[in-house]
Amino acid sequence: MSHTAEIQGIVEQVYKKYRNHDEGEVATYIPELAKANPDHFGICMFTVDGHMFRCGDWDQEFTIQSICKPFAFQMALEEHGRDHTLAHVGVEPSGDAFNSIELDPRTLRPFNPMINAGAIAVASLIKKSPVEAGIQAFVEKMKLAAGRNLTIDEDVLASESLTGNRNRAIAYLMLNFGIIDDAVDHSLQQYFAQCSLRVNCSDLAMMAATLANMGTNPFTNTRVFDFQYVKDVLTVMFTCGLYDHAGEWAYRVGLPAKSGVGGGIIAVVNRQVGIAVYSPRLDAKGNSVRGILACKELAAQLGLHAFEFSNVGSSFMQSLL
Numbered sequence: 001m002s003h004t005a006e007i008q009g010i011v012e013q014v015y016k017k018y019r020n021h022d023e024g025e026v027a028t029y030i031p032e033l034a035k036a037n038p039d040h041f042g043i044c045m046f047t048v049d050g051h052m053f054r055c056g057d058w059d060q061e062f063t064i065q066s067i068c069k070p071f072a073f074q075m076a077l078e079e080h081g082r083d084h085t086l087a088h089v090g091v092e093p094s095g096d097a098f099n100s101i102e103l104d105p106r107t108l109r110p111f112n113p114m115i116n117a118g119a120i121a122v123a124s125l126i127k128k129s130p131v132e133a134g135i136q137a138f139v140e141k142m143k144l145a146a147g148r149n150l151t152i153d154e155d156v157l158a159s160e161s162l163t164g165n166r167n168r169a170i171a172y173l174m175l176n177f178g179i180i181d182d183a184v185d186h187s188l189q190q191y192f193a194q195c196s197l198r199v200n201c202s203d204l205a206m207m208a209a210t211l212a213n214m215g216t217n218p219f220t221n222t223r224v225f226d227f228q229y230v231k232d233v234l235t236v237m238f239t240c241g242l243y244d245h246a247g248e249w250a251y252r253v254g255l256p257a258k259s260g261v262g263g264g265i266i267a268v269v270n271r272q273v274g275i276a277v278y279s280p281r282l283d284a285k286g287n288s289v290r291g292i293l294a295c296k297e298l299a300a301q302l303g304l305h306a307f308e309f310s311n312v313g314s315s316f317m318q319s320l321l
Ligand code: GLN
Pocket: 065, 066, 067, 098, 099, 116, 160, 167, 195, 259, 260, 261, 262, 286
């Protein structure tokens, strides 16, 4: 059996192992998200040298939600550089929930760009006038990362905007401390629209593979992200990507990652692989239950943990050579 068939076999095995695992609840605080089919489950992996592995509902569409955050942070760094961006958002894990209404008491900045406060500060940095121009710039960048056409889910956007008062509270707190300017609604619209981008598991894996490949989409060969900032993004994903589960994740899975309440989760094996899992049942922290289980299992079986002692170029990659 070829190595690629063997890896496809492992992906299918992981899928089968968790297919009937039904712990967790679909998000309902954004009413439109409650319509997701809780049974959907897809896994997808792309390597930087063009191998593709997918299984289950990999083509089922859902909204990206918080997985927009690392990509928006990348865009802020590209547009404003490190000093200006970091004047508005820190890189410290908060240890608190993604939607916590708080700033770092020492710096009065949001803790990091992976929680809502930090992501709204980042959205404020990359917004444009008119509002549609900033949203379009984000969508265009994400299309390049996914290598296909993507659109905003207008129903989710309306639903999130209607019920997003907690995010409004966070934004006004930041206005009070001078972290964002007074175009509060504009920044929130940018943020809500980013979260409402429709993707499937395959798109997310391609985006993750683009990060793994230092900013160049490995399938289209388009340079999407400025490589000098990809390491900033991966670092913050590593330390803060799963909110108050980030330490446990780094310990057990050992990969930079990001989850979203739509049920998606991405993980990046630096210079090697992009991984995505979709399963909308979430745990109490807002992370996909089967997403975490599947990533844990893939990392263990393929030797993907960043500090795996045999990871001299992971055993996964070596098996493809
Ligand atoms: N749009 C969601 C929110 O702001 C994103 C949260 C998430 O995916 N964790 O609440």
